[in-house]
Amino acid sequence: MASYSTSEFKNGLKLMIDGDPFAIVENDIVKPGKGQAFNRVKLRNLKNGRVIERTFKSGDNVEAADVMDVELQYLYTDGDMWHFMDTSSYDQVAADEKAMSDSAQWLKGEEMCEVTLWNGQPLTVSAPNFVTLQITETDPGVRGDTASGGSKPATLETGATVKVPLFVEQDEIIKIDTRTAEYVSRAKD
C-alpha cells in the first residue's frame, strides 16, 4: 500500500484516515525544543467536505488515498447514473447522485467536467464554472428595462431554475456561473 511520510505532507496531498479519503488543507509543524515533533494537520473529507483536525507524530507514515482529479466528458444520464468518458482512452465511468450533487442540473451533454476519482470511481463531479443554456420557460420580457435591476425566475433546458433580469426572453441562450448558480450575461452568438 502506498504511503506518505509526514515530511512529504503538503496541501492537497490525499490520505486515508479511518477508512475515508481526505485531502490536506493545512499542515503545521509543532516542535518543542527537546522531544517529539508533530504535524498538526487540517484535512477535508473528500466524501462529505467536512474538515477535521488530526495530529501525526513527525516521521510516521500514513496510507495514501488513491484519489485523482481528471477531466472527463459528460455523455448522458440513464436516470440513476451519469456517464462520463475519458476522451483520450475512451474509458467510461458512471457517477451516482451523491457524487453529482448540484452539478447534474447544469449538464446537457459533451461538457468537460472535473471528476475526482477514488479507487477509479467518481467521488465528486464539478460542472464547468460557466455553462451556456437555453431558457425554456420564463415570463415575457419587459422590453428596454435594462436598468431597474429586477429579476424573475427562468427554467433552463436542463430543468435548472435561475433568476434572470426582467429583459431576458424565453428561448434566449444565457451564460450561468455554476459555482453561484447566477446569471452572468446573454450568450454571444
Place this chain on the structure above:
Amino acid sequence: MGKNWRPRADLATIRLRAELLDNIRSFMKEEGVLEVETPILSPASIPDPNIHSLQTSLSEKTSKRYLGTSPEFYMKRLLAAGSGPIFQISRVFRDDATSRLHQPEFSMLEWYMPGYDHHNLMQQLSTLLISIGLSKPVKLSYEAAFVSELGLNPHTADVSELRELASKKGLYEAPAERSVLLEFLFSHTVSKKLGNEQAVLLVEYPVCQAALARISSDEMPTAERFELFISGIEIANGFHELTDANEQRDRFVMENTRRESMNLAQVPVDDNFLAALESGIPACAGVAVGLDRLLMILANKNRIEDLMTFPVELA
C-alpha cells in the same frame, strides 16, 4: 526585479536586537560571566532523533562536518577545563520545517554557572529578564499546569489514560510511549496557556522528559529542568546539568538505536565531549535562550521571521 532584496525586519527591530545584545553583555559582565566563542563546524553532533543537524564537508580534511545545533558540548569542554562561568551568543542550525516559531538558523544565548543548581539559575534568569524590561516570571510545576488544563496527573496517570486523552485531542494512532503522549498533550494543549498573563518558569518535569537534566532525589522524583514560557511560547530551557559520563554515553547509544529504528542516519558520538565529562566537569546549571523568540515578546511581533533581517525565505 522583485523586492526580495529588502530585509524583513524594520530598522526599529534591528535596533532593538542590537540593544538586547548590549544589555545581555552588560548583565553578564556584572555577573562575572565570561563571553566565549566555540566552533560552528563540528565532526560530531547530538544523536537525539528529534534534532536534525545540517551537514557540510571540508575539502582539506575530506570529512563531514555538522553545523552546531547548540554550543553545549564545546561549552562543557571549557567548563571541564576550568573556565568558570561562561556565556555565548551564537548562531545555531536545525534542519526543521519553518513555521511561526521556527527558522533553520537562529540566535541562541547559552550560559553555564558552576556551583549553581537550577533554582539559582532561574533566579539569575529572572534578574536578566527584569533588566531588559520584562516582568518577573512565576514558578509553576509541570504537574500543576497539566492538572489544571487536562485534569490528569502526568506523573501517576497510566499510559492507557494518557493515550485515550491524546486520541480525544486528535493524535492519530496514539502510540503507547509515555514520553510521546506527554509531549503531544503538553505541546498541543498545556503549553498554549502558559505565560499569557505573567511569564512562567515551568519546573519539576516528569522523569521521561529529563533530556540532559539530573533527577531529583525527592519522594516523587522529577527532572531538574525548567522552561520559560511567555505568551504560550517556549523561550528558554534550563537544566541542573547531568555530569555523569557513563550516563551520558548510555543516552547517546540509546538515541542512536532509536535513530536506527526510525530509519535515520547514525550520528557520530562526540568522544571529546565524553572525555571532558570523564575528566570531570563542575556541578553546574545551564540554560539556552532563544533570542529571536525573546525579541518577539519585546517587539510584540507574532512571527519569528519578523525579527530577522533575512529569514530563510529571503536569504
